[in-house]
Amino acid sequence: MGANAHSTNASERYLLGIDGGGTTCRALLVSSDNRVLGRGKAGPANPLRDPARSFRSIAEASKIAFGEAGLSDSDMQRTVVGIGLAGVNVPAAYEAIRNWRHPYHSLHLTTDMQIACYGSHGSADGAVIISGTGCSGYSSISGRNRVHGGFGFPFGDKGGSAWIGLCALRAALLAHDSLGPPTLLEDSISLFYQETGIGIVERLANAQPYEFGQLAPLVFTAVANNDEVARAIVVDNADHISAMARVISRLSPVRLSFVGGLSATIEPWLATDVRELLSPALHTPLEGAILYARDRIEHG
Amino acid sequence: MGANAHSTNASERYLLGIDGGGTTCRALLVSSDNRVLGRGKAGPANPLRDPARSFRSIAEASKIAFGEAGLSDSDMQRTVVGIGLAGVNVPAAYEAIRNWRHPYHSLHLTTDMQIACYGSHGSADGAVIISGTGCSGYSSISGRNRVHGGFGFPFGDKGGSAWIGLCALRAALLAHDSLGPPTLLEDSISLFYQETGIGIVERLANAQPYEFGQLAPLVFTAVANNDEVARAIVVDNADHISAMARVISRLSPVRLSFVGGLSATIEPWLATDVRELLSPALHTPLEGAILYARDRIEHG
Structure with missing residues (x-):
């Protein structure tokens, strides 16, 4: 039987990488010799926020990739999974996933930060700052792993789209009541929700981070239209990321990368000295999840 | 039968005032000639956040007052209720309470802001700023009612204990990671939760506003110990309340009062010109709920 006939080779093993964040869960299925077989995408997977939805998103993204x-589903039993999720640096969220009766051969669980680090540098060592729905830094230097910032929205994760969206909403509501400077965000957020004032509040009471994150693009549009309030929000968030990069660089990582869904948009706003510290990521966090799984298989 | 024998006078009517906020629900039961018969207190009653818990808190505070x-419970059928609740300026939360099959003769529902206004001035007209778990302004001038600020935590309600507590937590977590200036709040918040860093996050993921509000006293303690970070938080929040007072005073209310659980603590931090605008409240918001009910009985 040829090496390409994956679906009929009973001894073939597969590797599934999963990258779950506050807005999106992605899956990547590869053969043991690293050929891409399938990809999948689903909704949020942050088990600290919503464990049930996280399981659904992971299963859905995986099913699409296998399809x-x-x-078939039976091939899941021959699949080793590397999975990095937001929120699992919190012990209860980690345990929720660890206790999951999954359909795979085995599952290696870590944070979204560690798979981003594997992806960025092609190995365990290095450092990353991730700006997606949330924002945090992670360094792995001489065997010591550290988290910088993060801590979860809304008390942490400054520099991510949820925080930026929340800042935008606050500014729009203050402007609405003449309690803050006027801003284009007032109109653009009202247009986004087709609501004003209290109608927006009704939509967002008890909202999840990704729902605030949906407002972040409006901030960058307002900046492009010379809105000073929006500009101040972006500068404040970029300065926070610059501060994080400086703290990490003092630890002398081999390489430092800036990744995540919002990173390309924010990077031009970082301090010049900080941008010079950054090295481009070699792979995506999703590919990092595969690398992480391979590392665990080899080193246990 | 004597006028004092309320429990045996079948024609006697009672008035129950209820004041429900993000942390506490209070009840006050009076006779038709305004003698205090009983008081009760229970947990949060903000139906926008948690309708089921709001009904429980209202019922519990009421039961204590009747006791x-x-x-007895049958006397509830001879009781007219005036009730002011946080969150019911949002239509869905208002409808949730309106549709409640309550045990009373009748129930007159409004916002926590309007009963505070009735209480402060002894009548419908005037203006108030309320700083409790949340913070908002309300004015009733020449028959026009307006809300100023508010909008709900965490996108609004700056100036309330939840917002101040959230600012404190953010500052403590930034200091923890050397991403912000050192502050006494880092130690005092860790001591409060008996946790550090990610352990605190685990406690507060998906937390309600009152849980953040519990941290506000730590901020004022840190200020008393010359902590600059805590001081900046208090100044920023007090400045917001001063701005709100100036916006309201331009509408020329008969009187403007500053009330709520945090008002006495924050008042010394308001701008001098703003403090001169303030008139002391004549009654509590809870007494305002009784006044509101009497007004509804008379004017429908």
């Missing part, structure tokens, strides 16, 4: 590969 | 008065 694209032409593989 | 203290020596009245």
